[in-house]
Amino acid sequence: MLATLSLNSLAQGGGFVSPEVHPDKKVTFRFNARDAKEVKLNTQLLAEPQLMIKDDKGIWSLTIGPVKPDIYPYCFVVDGIQVPDPSNIYIFENERFKNSLVDIPGDEPLIHSMQDVPHGTVSYRYYKSKTLSTTRQLVVYTPPAYDNGKNEKYPVLYLIHGASDTEETWFKVGRVNLILDNLIAQGKAKPMIIVMPYANTAPATGNAFTNDLLNDIIPFTEQNYRVLADRTQRAVAGFSRGGGQTLNAGLLNVDKFAWIGAFAPASNNADFEKQFTEKTLSPEVMNNQLKLLMITSGKEDFLYERVTQFVDILNKNKVKHETFFPSGGHTWMNCKLFISTFAPLLFK
Amino acid sequence: MLATLSLNSLAQGGGFVSPEVHPDKKVTFRFNARDAKEVKLNTQLLAEPQLMIKDDKGIWSLTIGPVKPDIYPYCFVVDGIQVPDPSNIYIFENERFKNSLVDIPGDEPLIHSMQDVPHGTVSYRYYKSKTLSTTRQLVVYTPPAYDNGKNEKYPVLYLIHGASDTEETWFKVGRVNLILDNLIAQGKAKPMIIVMPYANTAPATGNAFTNDLLNDIIPFTEQNYRVLADRTQRAVAGFSRGGGQTLNAGLLNVDKFAWIGAFAPASNNADFEKQFTEKTLSPEVMNNQLKLLMITSGKEDFLYERVTQFVDILNKNKVKHETFFPSGGHTWMNCKLFISTFAPLLFK
Numbered sequence: 297m298l299a300t301l302s303l304n305s306l307a308q309g310g311g312f313v314s315p316e317v318h319p320d321k322k323v324t325f326r327f328n329a330r331d332a333k334e335v336k337l338n339t340q341l342l343a344e345p346q347l348m349i350k351d352d353k354g355i356w357s358l359t360i361g362p363v364k365p366d367i368y369p370y371c372f373v374v375d376g377i378q379v380p381d382p383s384n385i386y387i388f389e390n391e392r393f394k395n396s397l398v399d400i401p402g403d404e405p406l407i408h409s410m411q412d413v414p415h416g417t418v419s420y421r422y423y424k425s426k427t428l429s430t431t432r433q434l435v436v437y438t439p440p441a442y443d444n445g446k447n448e449k450y451p452v453l454y455l456i457h458g459a460s461d462t463e464e465t466w467f468k469v470g471r472v473n474l475i476l477d478n479l480i481a482q483g484k485a486k487p488m489i490i491v492m493p494y495a496n497t498a499p500a501t502g503n504a505f506t507n508d509l510l511n512d513i514i515p516f517t518e519q520n521y522r523v524l525a526d527r528t529q530r531a532v533a534g535f536s537r538g539g540g541q542t543l544n545a546g547l548l549n550v551d552k553f554a555w556i557g558a559f560a561p562a563s564n565n566a567d568f569e570k571q572f573t574e575k576t577l578s579p580e581v582m583n584n585q586l587k588l589l590m591i592t593s594g595k596e597d598f599l600y601e602r603v604t605q606f607v608d609i610l611n612k613n614k615v616k617h618e619t620f621f622p623s624g625g626h627t628w629m630n631c632k633l634f635i636s637t638f639a640p641l642l643f644k
Numbered sequence: 645m646l647a648t649l650s651l652n653s654l655a656q657g658g659g660f661v662s663p664e665v666h667p668d669k670k671v672t673f674r675f676n677a678r679d680a681k682e683v684k685l686n687t688q689l690l691a692e693p694q695l696m697i698k699d700d701k702g703i704w705s706l707t708i709g710p711v712k713p714d715i716y717p718y719c720f721v722v723d724g725i726q727v728p729d730p731s732n733i734y735i736f737e738n739e740r741f742k743n744s745l746v747d748i749p750g751d752e753p754l755i756h757s758m759q760d761v762p763h764g765t766v767s768y769r770y771y772k773s774k775t776l777s778t779t780r781q782l783v784v785y786t787p788p789a790y791d792n793g794k795n796e797k798y799p800v801l802y803l804i805h806g807a808s809d810t811e812e813t814w815f816k817v818g819r820v821n822l823i824l825d826n827l828i829a830q831g832k833a834k835p836m837i838i839v840m841p842y843a844n845t846a847p848a849t850g851n852a853f854t855n856d857l858l859n860d861i862i863p864f865t866e867q868n869y870r871v872l873a874d875r876t877q878r879a880v881a882g883f884s885r886g887g888g889q890t891l892n893a894g895l896l897n898v899d900k901f902a903w904i905g906a907f908a909p910a911s912n913n914a915d916f917e918k919q920f921t922e923k924t925l926s927p928e929v930m931n932n933q934l935k936l937l938m939i940t941s942g943k944e945d946f947l948y949e950r951v952t953q954f955v956d957i958l959n960k961n962k963v964k965h966e967t968f969f970p971s972g973g974h975t976w977m978n979c980k981l982f983i984s985t986f987a988p989l990l991f992k
Contacts (some may be wrong), residue, residue: 329724329725331721331723331724332724332725335789374722374723374725375679375680375722375723376677376679376680377722377725377727378730379725379727380728380742382726382741382742385737385738385741385810387735387737389733389735390733391733392729392730392731393730394728394735394742402827410770410779412864413769415769417767417768417769418768418820419766419767419768419963420765420766420767420768420815421763421765422758422763431760432756462733467768471770472835473882520791559897620949
């Protein structure tokens with residue numbers, strides 16, 4: 297039966313390449329659907345889905361670009377139904393959608409590109425969460441030198457995905473391992489361990505993620521890895537909902553984290569405002585304890601206004617922080633830019 | 645734009661669960677496609693794709709079973725186009741198709757189920773292949789005791805996927821890590837390292853995979869892991885095309901491998917017959933050196949006849965071997981059964 301499925305799919309694939317990245321950085325997308333009435337390309341490269349054109353063999357295609365080198369999600373919309381590219385192994389897995397990924401290389405290697413440098417290891421581990429009463433998977437990056445036999449200890453960044461992403465997204469879509477390999481090889485980032493948990497705690501609510509992080513994930517990490525278990529050697533960062541979770545976990549626990557990065561955070565601004573008013577959050581303690589509080593967002597991000605409102609709250613309460621507001625939307629292209637900007641500042 | 649994609653997909657997902665596994669082991673599949681003319685469920689659980697039924701909200705559904713507990717691939721066929729389940733994170737990534745996976749738990753935990761036992765680690769590594777002039781990813785399972793601080797050395801199984809699969813398939817679809825965790829906890833398998841390379845060497849041909857394995861993958865493994873680097877502590881096994889690659893790499897190199905498992909192998913029978921005739925393959929050497937040569941296939945596998953022809957060649961040349969021919973087709977359900985049967989025999 298698998299053979300049948302494969303043969304169907306091979307026929308469906310039609311023996312062509314998709315996506316095809318041309319030397320001039322134009323990209324051709326192809327999809328075989330003889331009987332479809334309409335096939336569109338939906339991608340963050342385009343402002344809106346664009347109609348593809350069918351040839352006499354039933355293969356729909358569209359060439360766009362030249363495209364700015366980066367990794368972009370896309371899918372085909374076939375008579376209204378979103379379909380990842382069957383010809384492309386690189387998929388953006390997600391709890392709500394399945395997109396494919398196209399990687400446009402730069403003329404010079406990009407910070408997330410595979411380069412001829414020492415590579416760290418990405419490990420899938422299981423930990424028991426007492427908080428969530430289950431065993432969960434998490435993903436751990438250890439830097440190239442971790443296995444050099446010197447048994448050195450390393451600082452740790454806890455790095456959280458966005459809503460509907462998973463513990464794999466920073467690795468598979470964000471390429472955080474290659475980014476760190478390159479930053480470390482260039483002497484721009486300190487070697488560090490990066491722990492990437494699965495942060496969807498539904499149906500548990502309230503402080504479930506903070507509790508899972510503090511009481512389960514950090515102890516598991518410190519028991520199983522050679523870790524500098526000190527607040528000055530511990531960072532937390534996250535994107536979107538994970539940015540909100542980062543602020544919740546980090547700002548109320550500056551005795552645990554000295555470095556905080558909130559990337560396009562879905563922050564609960566009213567809640568933070570209340571905590572400053574009620575003095576459960578103390579600007580003095582935060583300014584004394586935090587070595588870095590960085591808030592980022594793309595200027596075209598749909599959360600940009602909310603993020604700037606959060607920054608206003610920090611300013612009003614005289615909480616020291618850095619901001620980084622490049623162009624771009626609520627995308628994993630910007631996530632790679634955020635982590636590439638944040639990681640070099642850590643543990644220095 | 646990602647937000648837009650997400651919202652589109654959430655709308656497409658429609659707020660329902662798919663697949664829904666019921667306590668009686670029936671399974672309901674659901675897909676939102678108001679404007680589709682026909683949606684079918686295509687799965688190895690069914691002899692042929694079966695029509696789903698649309699409700700007044702445009703959600704197509706179908707309940708099947710009760711189903712024998714196992715993990716099954718499936719997709720939806722929407723007006724002729726194969727679509728993985730957008731509501732389901734568990735995907736069977738493949739170079740030619742994208743299926744989703746549904747996991748039907750047993751009344752008692754199955755050998756591939758997450759159980760309350762010590763867990764090994766699955767690591768993604770990069771190695772330089774001189775053979776293929778590139779840097780490639782491979783996946784490595786280390787057993788639970790590997791990191792216990794005792795610095796013991798372990799035997800290694802090199803485990804190869806089928807055509808159009810990838811280096812991730814034995815982990816993500818075959819659950820080989822959980823199978824070994826459970827077998828080791830039950831005292832049924834020796835703790836071992838399992839190295840899972842990417843075996844598609846196209847466009848390189850000939851002995852490219854054997855050369856990559858012998859000259860690049862094994863040296864990388866033995867330099868980076870605590871390995872018993874002895875032929876009696878080295879096994880190779882593979883499924884389908886990977887079974888053929890296993891026989892090619894293993895039978896001509898019994899000085900390197902004492903344990904060989906060919907699971908539904910796409911073997912080049914004429915070639916092996918010729919090698920026995922020309923005495924490049926020696927039954928005496930093979931019988932002297934090999935501790936186990938196991939050939940498996942499902943009886944309904946489309947390669948079953950080819951596999952039994954290969955077994956006939958072994959019999960004709962008096963090469964000692966074991967066979968295991970359960971029911972079932974050319975499926976990853978059977979792959980899990982094959983590795984669960986083969987692994988306990990290794991390194992004893």
